Amino acid sequence: MDHEWNDNQxxxxxxxxxxxxxxxxxxxxxxxxxxxxxxxxxxYRVNPLTVLKGYQQxxxxxxxxxxxxxxxxxNAGARSLLLQGERQKFxxxxxxxxxxxxxxxxxxxEELLKGSQRSSRAATKPDNPEKEx
Amino acid sequence: xxxxxxxxxxxxxxxxxxxxDVRVEEGRILGLLGPNGAGKTTALNAILxxxxxxxxLRVLGRDPWRERDELMRDxxxxxxxxxxxxWIRVSQALDxxxxxxxxxxxxKAEDFLAKTNIRCSSRVQELSKGMVTxxxxxxxxxxxxxxxxxDEPTLGLDILYRKQFYDSLLNDYFDRNRTIVVATHQVExxxxxxxxxxxxxxxxxxxxxxxxxxxxxxxEVIVHPDKIAAARALKPMHERQALGRSILVFDGVxxxxxxxxxxxxxxxxxDLFVAVMDIQVSQAQGAAQ
Numbered sequence: 001m002d003h004e005w006n007d008n009q010x011x012x013x014x015x016x017x018x019x020x021x022x023x024x025x026x027x028x029x030x031x032x033x034x035x036x037x038x039x040x041x042x043x044y045r046v047n048p049l050t051v052l053k054g055y056q057q058x059x060x061x062x063x064x065x066x067x068x069x070x071x072x073x074x075n076a077g078a079r080s081l082l083l084q085g086e087r088q089k090f091x092x093x094x095x096x097x098x099x100x101x102x103x104x105x106x107x108x109x110e111e112l113l114k115g116s117q118r119s120s121r122a123a124t125k126p127d128n129p130e131k132e133x
Numbered sequence: 134x135x136x137x138x139x140x141x142x143x144x145x146x147x148x149x150x151x152x153x154d155v156r157v158e159e160g161r162i163l164g165l166l167g168p169n170g171a172g173k174t175t176a177l178n179a180i181l182x183x184x185x186x187x188x189x190l191r192v193l194g195r196d197p198w199r200e201r202d203e204l205m206r207d208x209x210x211x212x213x214x215x216x217x218x219x220w221i222r223v224s225q226a227l228d229x230x231x232x233x234x235x236x237x238x239x240x241k242a243e244d245f246l247a248k249t250n251i252r253c254s255s256r257v258q259e260l261s262k263g264m265v266t267x268x269x270x271x272x273x274x275x276x277x278x279x280x281x282x283x284d285e286p287t288l289g290l291d292i293l294y295r296k297q298f299y300d301s302l303l304n305d306y307f308d309r310n311r312t313i314v315v316a317t318h319q320v321e322x323x324x325x326x327x328x329x330x331x332x333x334x335x336x337x338x339x340x341x342x343x344x345x346x347x348x349x350x351x352x353e354v355i356v357h358p359d360k361i362a363a364a365r366a367l368k369p370m371h372e373r374q375a376l377g378r379s380i381l382v383f384d385g386v387x388x389x390x391x392x393x394x395x396x397x398x399x400x401x402x403x404d405l406f407v408a409v410m411d412i413q414v415s416q417a418q419g420a421a422q
Contacts, residue, residue, distance in 0.1 A: 007398040010348050011325055038307050042300045046325040047162060047344075048307050 011046055015054030023063065023078055024086065030079065034064060034072040061085075148172055148179045149337045150188025157192040157280070157314060162306065162326055165316040166406060167333035173316040176333055177284055180314055181210060188338075193280060193312060209276035211269050211283055219258040223251055223268060230272050242275035248297060262289045274301060281305075283315045287322070299326065324402040332409050340409045352383045352391050353400040360394040367391075371408035382408045 005014055022028040034055060041048040055072055058064040063078040102112070157163055157180060167173045179186040182197030182204055190197060195204050217226060223246070230237045246253070249267045257265060266289050273281070287295050303326065305311060317323055324330075330347065332340035342350075356364045356379045365372075367390065369381035382400055383391060391397045400408070 005325070007353070007401060010399065038304060041307065042303045044325070045299050045303070045322070047328055048303065049328065050325065 012050050012054035012057065015040070015044075015046075015051060016057040019054070019058060020063070020082060020086070023074060023082055026079075028074055030074050030076050032074050033070075034058075034074070036071065147184060147336070148175045148186045148333075150186060150190060154189045155191070155331070155338060155341055157312060159193060159279075159312055160310055161328045162313045162315070163329040163331060164320075164323055164327040164402075165314065165331050165333060166318065166320055166402070167316075168410070169318065171333045172336035173318075173333055174284055175336060176331070176338065177210075177282055177314065177316050181205075181208060181282060204280075207279040209273050209278040209281055211273040211286070217257045217265065217268065220256060222254060222256050224253040226257070226268065226272065227253070230276075234276055236277040237272075238275045238277060242271045245271040245274060245301070249294070263291060263294065266290055267294060270298060274305060277309070279312055281311050281313045283313070285317055286315060287317070287319060295322070302326075320403045320406060321401075327402075330402055332406055334410060334413050339413055340405075347402070347405065348399050350385050351400050351405060352386065352388065352397050353404060354381050354383065354391050354395045354397050355379075356381055356395040364394045367394075371411060373407075373411075 005011055009017075019028065019034065028034075037048050037051045037055065040046075040051045044051075055064065059066060059072070062081060063075055064072050065075050066072050165173050165176050175184065178184045179190060180192055180197060182192075182199075182201035185198045192204060193207060197204050221229075227239055227242060230242075231239050243253075246268070249264065249271075251260060251264050251268060251271075257268070260268065266286075270286060273283075287298055290298060299322075302313070306313060315323060315327075327344055329343045330340070331338055354364065354369075358378075361379055364379075364381050367383060367386050370384045371382040373380050382405070388397065
């Protein structure tokens with residue numbers, strides 16, 4: 001997790017999003033404990049109440065559960081629950097913006113496919129010379 | 134002794150609350166922000182009951198001026214003007230505080246000092262400016278009190294020690310449920326730690342809000358050039374130009390309405406501070422004309 005916040009969303013929301021990203025990426029697995037509120041607050045220099053608010057969001061979404069006296073843990077099924085939600089969110093919020101950019105730049109479907117082939121090749125081949133440039 | 138409000142000037146500086154009820158409540162972290170010379174230290178003195186103020190001020194439920202003795206039992210306070218004598222050794226300073234303050238935890242202060250380059254045998258005059266600040270903090274943070282008051286606590290500290298300071302401040306807050314008041318002009322490094330902010334300008338409190346209010350009420354919009362007339366019609370509290378775009382700050386305007394005008398975000402405390410200070414300047418100019 002990096003230390004920069006953006007101004008578009010409240011910090012608790014961004015904390016929630018970071019944990020979500022870690023679940024989706026498999027960094028945090030089902031049954032894993034969340035970082036303690038104390039550590040997150042000190043590490044990111046944010047108020048502990050802000051961290052709790054972010055964690056509460058995860059509880060409300062059914063992704064995390066509180067075990068009395070032991071802290072918070074990632075629920076079983078959290079990842080698939082998230083994937084569903086995140087797909088909807090992508091289609092509803094991000095895709096229209098990306099689509100608008102595509103239209104503004106006048107990109108065709110062929111050009112986009114070609115572009116995505118190139119980027120997936122670059123991602124799978126670490127020794128790709130293009131990447132070194 | 135007879136006191137009348139007209140004689141207040143005899144006490145030196147005072148702070149006006151600018152028509153807002155100021156409350157420092159249990160468990161909050163309040164930041165007092167203002168340009169140099171704005172009256173931050175004066176405001177701290179009012180919060181501590183060292184000077185009277187004009188307006189309604191409550192600290193942990195008490196009137197600090199009238200109930201100063203009761204309040205003082207719950208306070209630990211460090212100011213950058215409370216200079217330690219130059220000849221005193223660090224170990225003697227520890228002895229002294231341990232002697233005068235019943236709630237001073239000497240082991241805690243020594244732990245704190247162990248993380249610095251300060252030796253217990255050093256005299257204050259041998260310490261660098263940053264080290265003196267570290268010593269002050271070690272002494273004050275080791276006092277178990279409900280209210281911790283800090284005046285420019287990180288002035289002169291290097292980056293590594295700043296981090297350590299915030300770590301211990303937040304851990305302490307977490308463990309003891311302290312109430313903290315910090316006066317500073319270093320807004321960026323502290324803004325996410327705060328629960329409340331207050332802006333001070335020319336000895337007046339011109340803005341006092343909780344961070345929740347700040348997030349829910351205020352929006353900053355980078356307005357799309359052809360929407361500028363529509364945006365101005367919504368009565369922004371402030372407008373500035375940056376890189377050819379107009380950036381407008383709104384108070385209490387519906388988010389949905391603003392999204393249509395451009396990119397909407399929550400203003401940072403620093404942005405809001407600039408907006409509020411500009412308004413103060415133009416109001417003062419308006420009054421002068």
